[in-house]
Amino acid sequence: MDKDELIHLHVDVDLPYRWAAGRYGSIMLKALRDEKKILGNCCPQCNKVYVPPRVVCGPCFVAPDEVVELSDTGTLAGYSVVNYPFIDPETGQKRPVPYTYAYIQLDGCDSYLSHLIDETDPARLSPGMRVKAVFRSDADRVGRLQDILHFKIIE
């Protein structure tokens, strides 16, 4: 068929959800909102500390039932300065570019936390840099991971 005879249908599908953060997620997000604290949990068998806290340590298949407070500082383990436009899932608006994803190991934690960092020049980023969480104001924290606005470099 000729290209101009082909028919396409354009449809925007809106699929609303109401996701449960669960027991550990609720404990963590509440502490973030009310106390600006980042919580993880610790596996009693392998002693690995996880963030976000979760119901089971995958490798041990044991409940990491000890909730631990983590530092709001950590080490940059990976990063990417992103230059392409993206519809922010939070706002539905196009996010300004560039912005930087970071893969952060919080002090006292074994897993990595994915978040954003407020430095967009690759030349000023390197692995091992020390970073610190910047929290939203009391009025703007609602109990979600983005209650941490981003991380900033502290050295």
Next chain:
Amino acid sequence: MTDIAIVGAAQTPYQRCRDDANFAEMIYEVTCGALADAGLGISDIDNFITVSNDFWDGRTISSMAVQDACGSSFEGGRNVSTVEGDGTFGLLYGMMRILSGAYQTTLVVVHCKGSEGNMRQITNGMFDYIYTRPLGIEAIGAAALQARRYMDSYNITEEDFAHVSVKNRGNALRNPHAQLAAEMTVEEVMASKPIASPLKLHDLSPISDGAAAVILAHRNVADKLGRKPVWVKGIAHCSEAHFLGDRDLAEAPALRDASRRAYQMAGIKKPFAEIDVVELYDAFSYMEPLWLEELGFCPRGKGGELARLGATAFDGPVPVNPSGGVLSAHAVLVAGLARVIEAALQVRGEAGERQVEGPVEFALAHGINGPCGQSHCVVILGE
């Protein structure tokens, strides 16, 4: 060694937008192609596996929308089951169903159109919706983190990755199914548009539409078919943790595990010496050396040297992605089964212009699914 052989295969050409065909039309095209390749009719197929992804198709139970097209509705309906993951996982599942003893043959079909949805929103949707998705991270951003982590762990350079893009886009010139084929230089790759540091435009695979089909048969019937069977000598699958932050992205332990089990099944002890050709899932240039390290083709941290020194070149000791690989055409899910088809063609000696030199005793095909290669399937094919 298993009792299962590939006896027929077909794939569509890969294009940025197949707007001349819907999913059913693409699946019908490859189903007829695979049957013709095998010299079989639809009545010879007693089991069907469809592979697709609901987010990409924009519908729930997308795998059950192509039944007429793949022939599973023939004569009032045959057994059909489904996989949401890479096409190689569908191949493994199809094998299992034959090995259950209930079926002699299985048609595995897979389709995907990157052109019809929003790639970034769809791949953002694979992440945890509380902790990761709201950051906006999607397939490219996650891959960039992995590339960075891999570089920093082993002093691998962006130039090392550029050599892979040059090789694979160059190989694609011999593959009529490829979408992106070009003679390029390392300098051109390095100068291409920054997308997500350290990745640049030519480090990325394209958005593609396509479909593929493979017909599997048990030993009981495979030897009696006209087509020379390509045997599945070994196969294994393994998956890593769901949270990106639970993994060290500089490593791929799931691939290490899957490959060792597949090698053991096939009786392979030294992959570099024994495997004649490799087709792997290089969705991004950095993935090829990282996957080759975990597949045991070189020591950890030495993957960057393979393409740079020509070890993986079309005429090198172990050609990797002589088809051009996923960097040259990336219909998601389809791309893993395409690797299997390319490897099978190499074993048959029917890969045309992209046929590697010398006999192919063992060919390795590899598929992934999930961010940064969360799940891996390794398939060893041979005569």
